[in-house]
Amino acid sequence: MATPQTLDRTLTALADPTRRAILRRLSSGEARVTDVAQPFGMSLNAVSKHILVLERAKLVKRRKVGRDHYLSYRPEPLDAAAKWIAETRTFWATRLDALEKLLRDEDAAKR
Amino acid sequence: MATPQTLDRTLTALADPTRRAILRRLSSGEARVTDVAQPFGMSLNAVSKHILVLERAKLVKRRKVGRDHYLSYRPEPLDAAAKWIAETRTFWATRLDALEKLLRDEDAAKR
DNA sequence: TATATATTCAACCATATGGTTGAATATATT
DNA sequence: AATATATTCAACCATATGGTTGAATATATA
Numbered sequence: 473m474a475t476p477q478t479l480d481r482t483l484t485a486l487a488d489p490t491r492r493a494i495l496r497r498l499s500s501g502e503a504r505v506t507d508v509a510q511p512f513g514m515s516l517n518a519v520s521k522h523i524l525v526l527e528r529a530k531l532v533k534r535r536k537v538g539r540d541h542y543l544s545y546r547p548e549p550l551d552a553a554a555k556w557i558a559e560t561r562t563f564w565a566t567r568l569d570a571l572e573k574l575l576r577d578e579d580a581a582k583r
Numbered sequence: 584m585a586t587p588q589t590l591d592r593t594l595t596a597l598a599d600p601t602r603r604a605i606l607r608r609l610s611s612g613e614a615r616v617t618d619v620a621q622p623f624g625m626s627l628n629a630v631s632k633h634i635l636v637l638e639r640a641k642l643v644k645r646r647k648v649g650r651d652h653y654l655s656y657r658p659e660p661l662d663a664a665a666k667w668i669a670e671t672r673t674f675w676a677t678r679l680d681a682l683e684k685l686l687r688d689e690d691a692a693k694r
Numbered sequence: 695t696a697t698a699t700a701t702t703c704a705a706c707c708a709t710a711t712g713g714t715t716g717a718a719t720a721t722a723t724t
Numbered sequence: 725a726a727t728a729t730a731t732t733c734a735a736c737c738a739t740a741t742g743g744t745t746g747a748a749t750a751t752a753t754a
Contacts, residue, residue, distance in 0.1 A: 483598035487591055488712090492667070499671060506730065518713055520732070525711095539721040539730045547672050554672070556603070557665045560610060561658050599742090617700065629743055631702070636741095650700045650751040696754085703748070710741070718733070724726080 479556060482549040485529035490514075491522050495531060498545035505541050590667060593660040596640035601625075602633050606642060609656035616652050 485491055494508055509519035523543060526532040530549050535542045596602055605619055620630035634654060637643040641660050646653045 479603075480598055480600060483594050486668075487594035487598050489591060490712090492590075495671060504730075505732095514712090515714065516731080517715085517733095521712070539719095541731065550668050550672050554665065554668045557597075557661050557668070560603075560606060561661050561665070601742090615700075616702095625742090626744065627701080628703095628745085632742070650749095652701065697752100698754090699750100699752070701748100701750080704746090705744100706746105707744075708742095711739085712737105713739100714735100714737075716734090716736105718731100720729100720731080722727100722729070724728090 478549070479552055481529040482531070482553050485525050485531055486553070488522070488525075490519075491526055494519070494522060494526060495545060498532060498543055499547075502535075502542045502544045505543065508543060589660070590663055592640040593642070593664050596636050596642055597664070599633070599636075601630075602637055605630070605633060605637060606656060609643060609654055610658075613646075613653045613655045616654065619654060 486495075490512060493512070497503060497508055497511075505520060505523060506516065508523070509516045512519055523532060523534075527534060531546055533544050533546050535544065597606075601623060604623070608614060608619055608622075616631060616634060617627065619634065620627045623630055634643060634645075638645060642657055644655050644657050646655065
């Protein structure tokens with residue numbers, strides 16, 4: 473179900489320090505847009521846009537209560553990202569092992 | 584040593600399907616720029632630029648032999664990315680466990 | 695030496711990104 | 725009803741991104 477597009481959105485969302493900081497903030501509990509924005513030295517609007525990117529990536533969910541929008545962290549999309557990274561790394565490790573074995577064998581044959 | 588900038592570059596590099604495909608290609612062995620570019624329906628120059636992004640992120644290394652540039656996959660930067668994701672996920676899981684326990688306890692207290 | 699191949703450099707283009715400010719909308723509070 | 729607060733919407737700006745084409749550079753090959 474993780475279309476490449478989904479992975480794109482996840483990784484794009486994570487590839488920005490402000491957005492990673494927002495996620496960290498939300499990972500320790502729900503917060504409103506203003507609360508989230510407060511520590512950052514940028515306009516509320518800028519943070520609002522970052523939140524949109526995180527929402528598009530489904531890393532953040534919004535719950536409206538009156539005029540307040542409560543944001544919460546959704547870890548699920550991270551799974552696909554972690555999986556991609558693990559797979560890419562594992563595959564290489566396997567090949568590296570094979571290569572090392574090959575070199576060892578060649579080396580042994582030489583003697 | 585993983586400055587936020589390093590993580591930025593790693594995640595930015597990964598947040599593009601063409602670049603992920605290039606990495607996959609290289610994870611099964613060295614290849615020249617032209618070889619890497621061949622399967623993609625885009626100009627050599629475009630691929631050359633993608634390779635530059637991957638190099639800047641230290642996910643790809645270049646070895647020049649005459650006019651040929653051999654590219655190889657470097658998995659190291661993935662570790663920092665995997666670590667960030669794992670940490671972010673784990674932290675949340677811990678809190679969720681705590682919250683669930685709390686709700687269970689409250690529920691038990693009610694009865 | 696002339697030509698072909700591998701690669702980058704440079705200029706350009708359209709669109710995306712990350713920020714700003716100012717106005718609009720919706721809900722609370724006095 | 726008037727005002728204050730929370731948030732988005734809209735327009736704008738500078739720079740980045742992902743692509744193109746054409747020329748330059750470096751190395752092989754005939």
